[in-house]
Amino acid sequence: MTDNDTRDLIIIGGGPAGYTAALYAARANLRPLVIEGVGWGGQLMITSDVENYPGYVEGILGPEMMRDFRAQAERFGAEYLTEDVTSVDFSERPFRVVVGEDEYRAKAVIVATGASARQLGIESERALQGKGVSYCAVCDAFFFRDKEVVVVGGGDSAMEEALFLTKFATKVVVVHRREEFRASPIMLDRARANEKIEFITNAVVDEVLGEEGRVTGVRIRDLNTGETTDLPAGGLFVAVGHDPNTNLFLEQLQHDEPGYLITQQGSTATNIPGVFAAGDVVDHVYRQAVTAAGTGAMAALDAERFLAAEEGHEATALTAPRVEAEAPLGQPEPTRSIRGQPERQKV
């Protein structure tokens, strides 16, 4: 096993949270190593147009956006290892992160391995991802204006996605494999009350139909009779749940029942001092690129502050209370504006 030098910070995961953490950490001179995974980019790699990430006026393709994030952090010195982490040991410091035969050590670690949308697992679904097959209605519903769409799933996500889609689509068909629903009664009632939503139960999607690289419909199979029917549809929304990518960490980091990591309120700190978590690996509510990026920035600032405190100079960290924010001894108070608010400090 090769022993590499101990680094200040290792970031595990290459999605919006990991790359944003890398950008902030690199700009704080922490020389982060990002072990981004062979499938770097995360869920945005299976998304086409992203129109709700601030700053991209015309929208951008998901994979292109991830390349931009990656390159921006690299510009400030982030280093990448395009491999999957095979194990971690957070029981003692420096922490150990193992990639195959190689071991990397760091004083602080940010876990940003994200979550994966569950897939139906059929070939035509994979082929038409981002071309009418979507895993996020909030992200993509806008592209299905005046179209008929199908949602697969019977949980709260499926109901929420179906309801959201009714703002754009002319008709939403929910296909669920059982008669009973996992969704909460209130969500189910809301969906049932919406006249744009139809339900087909005891049925599964056998195939996604496409022409010229776009979804044109789905072939569904009745689980009682075995009969198949082709439903015309401009899009298929797969809402059969998400799984946090946390198998590597479950024994060492606190997590909830489905496996999402637990962080302290208002912080990205996990139960192990020096280990932080950001993005969808923590968040099963918002799940947006912009929210993941936001918590990635928080994790880098938390890590920077942790490292500075370890080295005995916490006040130099970016998130430490700013001495210059208070009037230094012998200096006048900050000038008051006419509304009685202090004028903005330079940061």
Ligand code: NDP
């Ligand atoms: P769930 O695990 O609750 O539901 C997944 C659904 O997909 C189930 O109905 C399941 O069927 C179905 N399913 C799973 N795999 C397949 C498959 N291969 N083919 C067809 N159907 C499949 O996941 P959700 O994402 O809906 O919810 C996750 C959590 O988040 C829940 O706790 C939920 O309450 C919460 N949530 C809350 C919301 C809210 O309150 N606004 C909104 C969204 C989520 P089956 O039932 O047969 O197993």
